[in-house]
Amino acid sequence: MISLLPLQTSEPLIRWNYIGDQWDDIQRKLIDHIELTLISVALGLILSTTLAAIALRYHWTSGPITTISAVIYTIPSVALFGILVPYTGLSKTPAVIALTGYTFLVLVTAIISGFRSVPRAVREAADGMGLSARRRVMSVELPLALPYIMTGIRVATVTTVGLVTVASIIGQGGLGDLILDGLRRTYWTPMIVGAVLSVALALVLDLGLWLLGRAITPWARRARVR
Amino acid sequence: MNVVFPAQAAVPRDIGLWEWFSRGNTWTGEGGILSSAVDTITLCAAVMAVSVVIAVPLAALLAHHRRGEISATWTLNIGRAIPTFAIAGLLVPISLTNGYGFEPWPISIALLMLALPPIFLTTYTAVRHTDPGAIDAARAMGFTERDVLVRVELALAVGLILSGIRVAAVAVVATEPIRAFLGGDGLGRYVRDGLGQNNDTLKIGGAILVAGLAALTGLALGAVERYGLPAGARHLRQVQDTRTGETR
Amino acid sequence: MALDAATAPETPLADERPAIVLRAVTKRFPGMDHLAVDALSLEIPRGSIVALIGPSGCGKTTTLRMINRLIEPTSGSIEIEGEDVTRMPATELRRGIGYVIQQVGLFPHRTVSQNIATVPRTLGWEKARIRARIDELVELVGLDPAMLGRYPDELSGGQQQRVGVARALAADPPVLLMDEPFGAVDPIVRGRLQDELISLQRRVHKTIVIVTHDIDEAIKLADRVALLNVGGIVEQYAPPDEILAAPASEFVEQFVGDDRSSKRLTLARVADLPFSQGPVVDAGATLEEARAAMEAHRTDWVGLVDDGAFLGWVDGRELGPGDAPFDRPRERPAAQVHPESTLREAMEIIMTSSTSVAVIDDGGGFGGVVTLEGIRAALAEGVPERVA
Numbered sequence: 001m002i003s004l005l006p007l008q009t010s011e012p013l014i015r016w017n018y019i020g021d022q023w024d025d026i027q028r029k030l031i032d033h034i035e036l037t038l039i040s041v042a043l044g045l046i047l048s049t050t051l052a053a054i055a056l057r058y059h060w061t062s063g064p065i066t067t068i069s070a071v072i073y074t075i076p077s078v079a080l081f082g083i084l085v086p087y088t089g090l091s092k093t094p095a096v097i098a099l100t101g102y103t104f105l106v107l108v109t110a111i112i113s114g115f116r117s118v119p120r121a122v123r124e125a126a127d128g129m130g131l132s133a134r135r136r137v138m139s140v141e142l143p144l145a146l147p148y149i150m151t152g153i154r155v156a157t158v159t160t161v162g163l164v165t166v167a168s169i170i171g172q173g174g175l176g177d178l179i180l181d182g183l184r185r186t187y188w189t190p191m192i193v194g195a196v197l198s199v200a201l202a203l204v205l206d207l208g209l210w211l212l213g214r215a216i217t218p219w220a221r222r223a224r225v226r
Numbered sequence: 227m228n229v230v231f232p233a234q235a236a237v238p239r240d241i242g243l244w245e246w247f248s249r250g251n252t253w254t255g256e257g258g259i260l261s262s263a264v265d266t267i268t269l270c271a272a273v274m275a276v277s278v279v280i281a282v283p284l285a286a287l288l289a290h291h292r293r294g295e296i297s298a299t300w301t302l303n304i305g306r307a308i309p310t311f312a313i314a315g316l317l318v319p320i321s322l323t324n325g326y327g328f329e330p331w332p333i334s335i336a337l338l339m340l341a342l343p344p345i346f347l348t349t350y351t352a353v354r355h356t357d358p359g360a361i362d363a364a365r366a367m368g369f370t371e372r373d374v375l376v377r378v379e380l381a382l383a384v385g386l387i388l389s390g391i392r393v394a395a396v397a398v399v400a401t402e403p404i405r406a407f408l409g410g411d412g413l414g415r416y417v418r419d420g421l422g423q424n425n426d427t428l429k430i431g432g433a434i435l436v437a438g439l440a441a442l443t444g445l446a447l448g449a450v451e452r453y454g455l456p457a458g459a460r461h462l463r464q465v466q467d468t469r470t471g472e473t474r
Numbered sequence: 475m476a477l478d479a480a481t482a483p484e485t486p487l488a489d490e491r492p493a494i495v496l497r498a499v500t501k502r503f504p505g506m507d508h509l510a511v512d513a514l515s516l517e518i519p520r521g522s523i524v525a526l527i528g529p530s531g532c533g534k535t536t537t538l539r540m541i542n543r544l545i546e547p548t549s550g551s552i553e554i555e556g557e558d559v560t561r562m563p564a565t566e567l568r569r570g571i572g573y574v575i576q577q578v579g580l581f582p583h584r585t586v587s588q589n590i591a592t593v594p595r596t597l598g599w600e601k602a603r604i605r606a607r608i609d610e611l612v613e614l615v616g617l618d619p620a621m622l623g624r625y626p627d628e629l630s631g632g633q634q635q636r637v638g639v640a641r642a643l644a645a646d647p648p649v650l651l652m653d654e655p656f657g658a659v660d661p662i663v664r665g666r667l668q669d670e671l672i673s674l675q676r677r678v679h680k681t682i683v684i685v686t687h688d689i690d691e692a693i694k695l696a697d698r699v700a701l702l703n704v705g706g707i708v709e710q711y712a713p714p715d716e717i718l719a720a721p722a723s724e725f726v727e728q729f730v731g732d733d734r735s736s737k738r739l740t741l742a743r744v745a746d747l748p749f750s751q752g753p754v755v756d757a758g759a760t761l762e763e764a765r766a767a768m769e770a771h772r773t774d775w776v777g778l779v780d781d782g783a784f785l786g787w788v789d790g791r792e793l794g795p796g797d798a799p800f801d802r803p804r805e806r807p808a809a810q811v812h813p814e815s816t817l818r819e820a821m822e823i824i825m826t827s828s829t830s831v832a833v834i835d836d837g838g839g840f841g842g843v844v845t846l847e848g849i850r851a852a853l854a855e856g857v858p859e860r861v862a
Contacts, residue, residue, distance in 0.1 A: 011319075011323075012323075013319055013320065013323055074396055074400060074437075074440055074441060074444060075400070075437050075440070076399075076400035076401065076402075076403055076436045076437055076440050077400070077401075077403075077404075078403035078404060078406075078407075078414050078417050078432075078433070078436055079400075079403070079417065079432070079433035079434070079436040079437040079440075080433070080437075081417070081433075082417035082420060082421070082429040082430065082432050082433035082436075083429070083430055083433040083434075085421070085426075085429055086426040086429055086430060155306070158306070158307040161307075161309060162308070162309030162310060162311065162312070163309075165309050165311040165312050165315075166311045166404055168311075169404075169407050169417075169418070169421060170421065175312075176311060176312070176315075179311070179312065179315035180315075180407065182319075183315070183318065183407075183408060183409070188319035188322075188323075191315050191316070191318065191319050192316060192319060194312070194315065195312040195313065195315040195316035196312075196316065198309050198311075198312035199308050199309060199312050199313070199316075202307045202308060202309055202312075203304065203307055203308070205307075206303070206304070206307040357577075357579070357582065358577075359575060359577035359578060359579030360579045360580070360581055360582065361579075362544070362575060362579055363573065363575060363578070363579030363580070363581075363638075363641075364579070364581075365544060365568070366542060366544060366568055366571075366573035366575075366651075367568060367569065367573065367592055367593050367596070367641075368564075368565040368566065368567070368568035368569035368593065368596065369565065369596075370565050378581065381581075381583050382581075382582065382583050458581075458582075458583030458584050458585070458588075458625070459583055461583070461625050462582055462583050
C-alpha cells in the first residue's frame with residue numbers, strides 16, 4: 001500500500017500481451033460502446049424530430065424548446081450521472097437518459113435549421129404543383145434539409161461517443177471502462193488501449209457519417225454545411 | 227505497486243442533502259467545497275486564458291488574410307470529435323511515465339483541446355465575414371492592414387468572439403469534473419466520492435455543485451457579453467439579436 | 475450662347491494644371507489573358523466633376539481604384555497635383571483622397587460622428603477642430619445634426635450616403651473618388667442626392683471622379699464624361715452636351731441611347747434661353763388689344779399681367795364682344811416654370827398644357843414665355859455649357 005500519488009511510475013505504457021489476452025474483453029467493450037452510442041443517438045433523433053416538428057409547427061414553442069435543450073446540454077455529464085443514479089440505480093438506464101438528453105440541442109437545432117433553410121419559393125412551388133403537405137415535406141423539404149440534419153447527426157454521434165467514455169464512472173462506459181479500470185490498477189495498457197480506441201471510434205464515425213452525408217446529398221456539395 | 231488516492235472524506239451515508247450543505251466544515255474543512263471550487267476555477271481560468279491567447283490572434287490573422295480556411299476547418303473538426311475523457315486518460319500514463327504526475331497536464335491539455343475549436347471557429351467566422359464595404363472604406367481612408375484588422379474586423383467581431391468564449395468556458399467547466407476520476411480533485415470529487423461510497427447525498431450534492439458552477443459561468447459571461455462591451459459593440463449585438471431572432 | 479464644340483476637352487486652361495493625370499495606365503489581373511485597362515490616358519481638370527462610364531468590363535471601377543492605389547497599376551503612371559502617387563506610402567496617399575462607394579461602408583460599431591471623424595482622428599486633429607469640422611460637414615451635406623449620435627443602421631439609405639460623403643470630405647481632401655455612390659437608393663432619393671452633390675460642388679470645388687453606369691446620372695452631374703469601352707479604351711471624353719450632340723462613334727451613339735436630343739434638354743436651364751414676350755397683355759387691356767396680341771402670336775390664349783405679377787391665361791374664344799379680358803375666368807398658370815428648371819421640364823409642361831406655352835414665374839414675377847420654337851432653336855445652336 002502506501003504512497004500517495006506518485007510522480008513517477010515504473011509501469012511500462014503498453015504491455016502488448018495484454019491486448020492479445022484481453023482481446024475478447026476489448027471487443028466486448030467496443031461493442032458496448034457502439035451500442036450505447038447508437039441507442040442514444042437513435043432515441044435522440046426520434047425525440048428531437050418530434051420536438052422539432054412541434055417547434056416548426058407552433059412557432060412560439062421553438063424558443064422554449066431550444067432553451068430547454070440548451071440548458072440540458074449545459075449540465076455537466078458528471079452531474080447528470082450523479083443526479084440520476086440515486087433514482088435509477090447503477091445500470092444502463094441513467095446513461096441512456098443522459099446521453100439521449102444531450103443530443104437534443106444539436107439535433108433539434110439542426111432539424112429546425114434544416115427545414116427553415118428551405119426557400120419559401122420552393123415550398124410555394126411545391127404547393128402550387130399540387131403536392132400534398134406530407135408529400136411536400138417528405139420529398140421536397142426533407143432532402144433539402146438533409147445537409148443540416150446530417151451534420152447534426154454527425155456532431156451528436158461524435159459527442160455521444162465522448163460522453164459514453166465518461167459514463168464509465170457509473171460503469172457503463174464501454175471503452176471508457178478500460179480507462180478507469182486501468183487507472184485503478186495502475187495498469188497503463190488498458191488505459192491507453194481504451195483511450196486510443198475511443199478516439200479512433202469517434203474519428204471513424206465522424207468520417208463515415210461525413211461521407212454518408214455527402215453521398216446522399218450530391219446537390220449540396222457546393223454549399224457544404226460544416 | 228498500488229496507489230492509494232487521498233483519503234476521501236468519509237461522509238455518513240444517511241446524511242440528508244440539506245444537512246450536508248449546511249454543515250460548516252463541508253464548505254471550509256479540508257477538501258471542502260470552497261477550496262475545491264477555487265481549485266476548479268483556477269484550472270479552468272488558466273485553460274481559458276491560454277486558449278484565448280492562442281486561438282483569437284491565430285484565427286484573426288488567418289481570417290484577415292483569407293488563408294488556411296480548409297486546413298483550419300479540418301483540424302478543428304477533428305478536434306471537436308475527440309473525446310476529452312479519452313485524451314485525459316491517455317495522457318495520465320504518459321505524464322506519469324515522464325515524471326509529471328497525475329496533474330495538471332493531462333486534464334489541462336485535454337480541456338485545452340476542448341476549448342480551442344469553438345473560440346477559433348467563432349473568431350475566424352466573425353472576422354472572415356466582416357462587411358466588405360466597411361473594410362474597403364477603411365483601406366481607402368488610409369488604414370494600414372493592421373488597423374483594418376484591429377479597428378474594423380476585430381472591433382466588429384468582439385460580440386461574436388465573446389459568445390464563442392462563453393460557449394468554450396461553459397464546456398470547459400462542465401467537463402472539468404472528470405478530473406476527479408483521473409486522480410485529481412476539484413468540484414467533481416463529491417460525485418466521485420458519492421459513487422465510491424454509494425452515498426446518494428454526495429452524488430446529488432456534488433451534481434448540484436458542478437452543474438451550478440457551469441450555469442454560473444454561463445450567466446456571468448453572458449452578463450459580460452451583454453453589459454461589458456464598449457458602446458459600439460453593444461449596439462451591434464442588439465441589432466444582431468433582433469435581426470436573427472435565432473438562438474445561438 | 476451656343477457652345478463652341480471645337481473646344482478640345484483635354485486642353486487645360488492656361489493657368490490651371492489638371493488635378494489628376496493618368497498616363498498610359500495599364501492593368502492586367504493575374505490569371506487573366508486580356509487587359510482590364512489598356513494604356514489609358516486621361517487628364518482630369520481641377521475642380522471639375524468627371525464621370526467614368528461604360529459597359530461592364532470597361533475598367534471604370536478598376537481605373538478609379540488605381541487612383542488611390544487600392545489597385546496597383548501594372549504599368550503607366552498616375553499623378554495627383556503633379557506628384558506621382560507611388561511616391562508616398564499608399565496609406566498616406568489615401569488619407570488625402572476622399573472615397574465613397576455604393577454600399578457606403580460605414581463602420582456599424584461607430585456612431586455617425588465617430589465615422590465622420592475617422593480620418594481627422596488618424597491625422598491627429600484636436601477634438602475641437604474635429605467637432606467644428608463635423609458641424610460644418612453636417613450642414614454641407616444636409617444631414618440632420620440629431621443623427622450624429624446614432625448608429626448607421628438607424629439611418630435611412632439616403633442619410634447613410636450623406637454620412638459617407640461627409641466622412642470622405644472630413645479631412646478636406648482636394649480629390650474625391652466616388653464609385654456608383656447613389657446606386658443603392660431609390661430613384662427619388664437618388665435624384666435628391668445628385669442635386670445636393672451639384673450644389674455641394676458649387677461650394678467646395680473639389681476634383682471629383684465618379685464612376686457610374688447610368689448615362690443620365692453622368693450627364694446630370696459631370697462637367698466631362700469619359701465614355702470607356704471594354705479594356706479601358708476611351709471612346710469619347712467631352713462635356714456631356716458634346717457627347718450627346720456629337721457622338722464620336724457608333725459605340726457612343728448606341729451607349730447614349732436614341733433619345734439624345736431629349737437628354738440634351740436636361741442640360742440647359744430655362745434661364746439660358748432668350749425669352750419672348752408671348753401673347754401677354756396688361757390686366758387692364760381692352761378686348762382689341764388682347765385680340766391683337768393673340769393674333770400676333772397665333773394663339774387662342776392670352777396671358778394677363780398685372781404690375782409684374784402673372785395672373786393667368788384667358789381663353790380667347792370665350793371673349794365675347796364688350797368683354798374686358800380682366801373679368802373673364804382665368805386659368806391659373808399650371809403651365810409655369812422656374813428659371814432654374816431644365817428645358818426638359820419646360821418641354822414636359824408645354825406638351826401637356828392646353829396653352830401650349832410655358833410661363834416663367836421668377837419668384838412670383840413674370841419673366842417671359844418659353845415656346846416650343848425657342849427650345850428647338852436652342853437645340854440646333856447648341857446648348858450652352860453649364861456654369862460650374
